[in-house]
């Protein structure tokens with residue numbers, strides 16, 4: 001810069017912008033920044049500290065605004081590939097997925113500002129790059145008010161839980177109905193974070209702690225990562241928070257009251273931390289307590305993020321090695337659990353600082369009501385149930401074959417980093433296919449879907465036609481876990497469960513009784529076994545014996561006229577590792 005006046009202005013203006021990096025929360029402690037104030041802060045911060053901070057825009061959200069990502073890299077390297085090549089760990093922080101629980105929005109601004117301005121703090125960024133989505137649910141954030149969190153203690157105004165399509169984005173990580181989630185997946189794939197944190201505020205019981213936390217369910221993680229998480233990382237995070245005067249406890253998920261027991265949360269892949277687990281990342285959900293003042297929730301969230309980053313930075317090599325070993329193991333793994341259930345016989349003691357739960361007559365109903373007596377605090381062991389057992393596991397096939405009609409499934413697999421290829425010609429293949437023999441569905445829409453559960457299947461060996469352009473997904477990848485847990489129909493967050501294959505669940509052809517009568521007689525004449533089965537059923541089932549339609553239907557279902565594709569799950573399992581030509 002040749003012009004000394006310009007140089008002078010450049011220096012002064014730069015300093016001015018740095019000084020102006022205040023966060024609305026610092027002026028008013030019960031105030032949470034709006035979406036636009038949040039973006040404005042990061043824009044100013046990135047302009048003032050362009051060597052350490054970039055603010056990038058990614059794809060759209062349902063609200064018509066793009067999703068932002070703030071990238072804090074102490075050495076000024078902003079390319080995810082180069083950051084990985086430099087053997088640095090990447091921590092992704094997500095804020096305002098539930099904009100009514102916004103403490104992470106304000107805490108992240110404070111944290112980023114402090115890293116930028118405090119050289120000592122930046123020592124924690126030597127081997128770690130922190131990236132943050134400043135405001136994930138923009139549509140919810142724009143729907144701002146002061147009443148939707150009826151039980152929450154501040155802030156004075158905040159956004160709404162549903163996004164612009166009224167979807168709960170913390171159920172949308174697999175089905176990806178929202179543009180927000182589609183863009184999130186794009187960010188995830190590009191950055192491949194090692195550690196993930198989603199910031200929330202709790203509902204539920206009352207107790208003494210401000211910060212509670214869900215660590216991704218250990219029994220769903222690979223043993224390598226689970227051991228590190230439970231033996232090393234979590235004890236350090238809890239100890240760090242205690243030392244910083246924000247003593248923390250696992251998320252208080254209760255059936256009744258904490259004294260009755262706290263239950264570990266099964267973070268299925270629809271949730272953010274469960275999604276992280278499918279990608280072999282360590283996932284956390286911060287849940288500050290709704291009844292504590294907003295300022296305390298912001299400060300405890302800030303402290304937790306700082307301690308988390310410090311821990312990741314200290315263990316960067318270990319976390320990197322464990323994740324690499326886990327990815328390699330996943331590519332070789334033969335059997336994959338796809339569903340779990342809590343083991344209530346595996347009880348641990350958790351030292352807990354609560355308030356005694358008591359009952360008194362309600363002023364509203366006259367009936368007994370629960371209250372937590374702040375005059376009767378306690379510190380004692382409560383039961384903690386945090387062991388999950390596998391209930392369904394599957395042997396992996398060599399590959400899954402997905403008919404091209406289901407392109408939206410293939411697109412989601414691709415977006416999540418799975419290698420998906422297309423067949424280059426028609427081919428007849430010996431495969432295993434599932435017949436869906438039973439399932440239940442939610443009676444009312446759940447996040448835009450009639451989610452299926454309790455799915456049961458029978459396996460059929462078939463020789464099946466596949467056409468040029470159908471998809472083949474080999475199960476020899478580090479993305480194996482994602483592939484298996486989304487394509488096996490019994491997995492609770494499979495694409496089958498989320499209604500991507502519902503066309504197969506409806507019979508398309510039937511018969512007219514009066515026409516089928518003669519054909520049914522002919523079928524029986526030529527099939528003595530079926531005739532015997534029919535007679536046996538008439539003997540054992542009085543209702544059946546009285547119904548002509550039921551008897552004809554029995555013959556129809558056991559005849560070639562009955563449609564073979566009804567309830568046949570169309571994703572096939574190639575069990576032999578055959579060389580198949582692909583595009």
Ligand SMILES: [Zn+2]
Pocket residue numbers: 098101200201
């Ligand atoms: Zn939440």
